[in-house]
Amino acid sequence: MKRLFFAVLALAVSLPILGAEEPAKTPLRVLTRVVAESGFTVVSNGSVVSNGYERLASSLDAALVRLPRVVALRRLSASENALEAAAAAAYDLIVELRVSAVEGTTRIRIARRIQDGSTGGVLEESTEDVPSPTENELSQTFWLSLSAAVEKISPAPRTALLPIAASDPAVTVPAALRPWIVEAGLYMAQFPDLWAGKSFFDERLFVKLGLYQFFGGTYFGSSYSDSNTTFRFVSLPLVQPGLVFGAYFAGPASVFRPYLSLTAFIRVLTDPLSLDPLAPYGSTLLLGLERRIVPGISAFLELGAAFYPFCDGYLLAASKGVSTDGGYGFSYGPTWFLEYPQFRFGVRVFL
């Protein structure tokens, strides 16, 4: 049953990777405008904001500015002529929303129009009725379809590159928004760990430092007979500081980001401080899937295996003890030990 679960989990993790699409590379400069045609509501922290114009508009800007293609963004004022503003500072797209309440319901109607900034041609136009969004939805999922539409649009190439006015108040998007990473995980859903690092190449590659630790964790097996185990908590004098190398298969703007990470660690015994004589080194290869919760914070799940080279494989296998690890497998040779599956999940913060 457990093996079946892990097979399904592996499939679930790998599917988004297979279907991952590369976003178009052409950079975009975007103008936005939200027009409120009647009063409408937004739910914020449990209370209803009678006219959520500002929340809607600012969340739209935030969603678009996170797209890797978007290199500049400015919100139009109500009185500005959109095409003139686009022509004056070489904006590629004009995203305009007209919002109104749907009579007799709590839903709102959003009519959206995306225009080519240089030709004025309508590239995409749609109207939909949706439930009044909450603050959380505005920052996470509400603009997903619009973001996807903007990602796919290809505006006509400009025939002449217009100079950009020095006074242009557009937001300029930095190449890497949040290169620093701090994450807290739960290895095998039992042992907390902590890692920190930095990403490179448009947040596609990352390096992290941190450690797996077995000082404190939980254990709910039935026959692990060791004096260190008490009341479902387990403590071993073992920490595994390590270095992680990894690569994402999707850009930082994607809500779901599959990735692969390789961790190399040393096994340090703390009493007394020394390398584990049976297996001084180890590694984990984990396939992960990251899901953005709010901008800058993601949840992740990783699945893979642990490999211990240059060790006494037999003694390491014997170290597994006579326990109820029925769902977990291992293999070993004279100088290596492989344990599978291994997994962890947790929360990752991008700074």
Add this chain to the structure above:
Amino acid sequence: MKLRCLYPRTLRVSGLLLVLLSCAACWMPPYDEALKDSELVVRKLGSPARSFSAYLRGYETRVGYYLPPRDPAFFREGFWIARENGELRVRCVVLDTVSLTYGFAQNSQWSSPERYGDSVIVLPAAANSSVLFVVATELGGINPLTRDSYGNLSFGTNYAVPNQVGVGVSPLSALVDRFCAASVPAGVFSLTHSNAGSSAAFSGPLWITPGYSASAPASPAFAALSLGSNLYLSATLADGSLATFKWGAGAWASEPTRLDFIDKKVNGILSDDRLFANGEDALSVYDSAAKTSFTITTGKLRFLYERYDSTSAAWVCVFSRTTVVSNSKSDEKSEHRIEIYEIPTANLSKIAD
């Protein structure tokens, strides 16, 4: 998107976490402190004197250790000693002549009739590979347990002393051990000793009445006469303190010296007159003359006994370690790796922590 509509997000997230927690939760990293400790000592000991596989099955394989006979020629046909909660169980390891593998003899198990505490000493006879001495005050003294060719166990003639308060054993020569029993008949502390190499040949006994005015031991004591004719008593006294006393050779009638540097209850004497406390995961060795001590954290390695090696004409200390890679079906016989290590007694301090 359809999934999103069918299942609210909180339900999806909590469901996933629940599945993960229920599946995980019973994993441990490949780490065993006792095995790690034993490996540190084994690396100092070098290659094993003997290493072989045995297919063992039964609950006691998880709590016991392998005890081979004193004669290296019979190292593979020894005893399995399991102690748990003060109970002692003995099984025989024999060669299955059909499969040509080593394993437990059928119906060979012997269990102690009562809880012995930690004072029981098991020692293979020096001159007979079929005999195991079970030495315990609670069992009335020194009991030879003999195995037949099928591995069946039976008790021989018991060497008992009335009013016992302690027992002990020490090496005397290549083929003879000296068994001792302390008693307090009519309020006078006395010690009797008898030599034996196998079950049928207890000699003596000889009686000693040492000078002793301290309180009588409150729990079963260790009492023995060393090869150097020093007399030792290690016990918990009536006031709850742990004490080890020494009477020097030829001065048994005098009051003993209390060895305050000994912090554990002693349960053996080496041929060179050093005392030792052999525990579940450590061996502490005390030199009563120099008042020094050292500890060997043995972990899964178990100190067994001393034997006289006629080849090198020296006493050697013998250890065993049993390891097994667990298979998921714990009821099946598992291949245990049994290793026996030796080191000259004179070099014992070289494997200290």
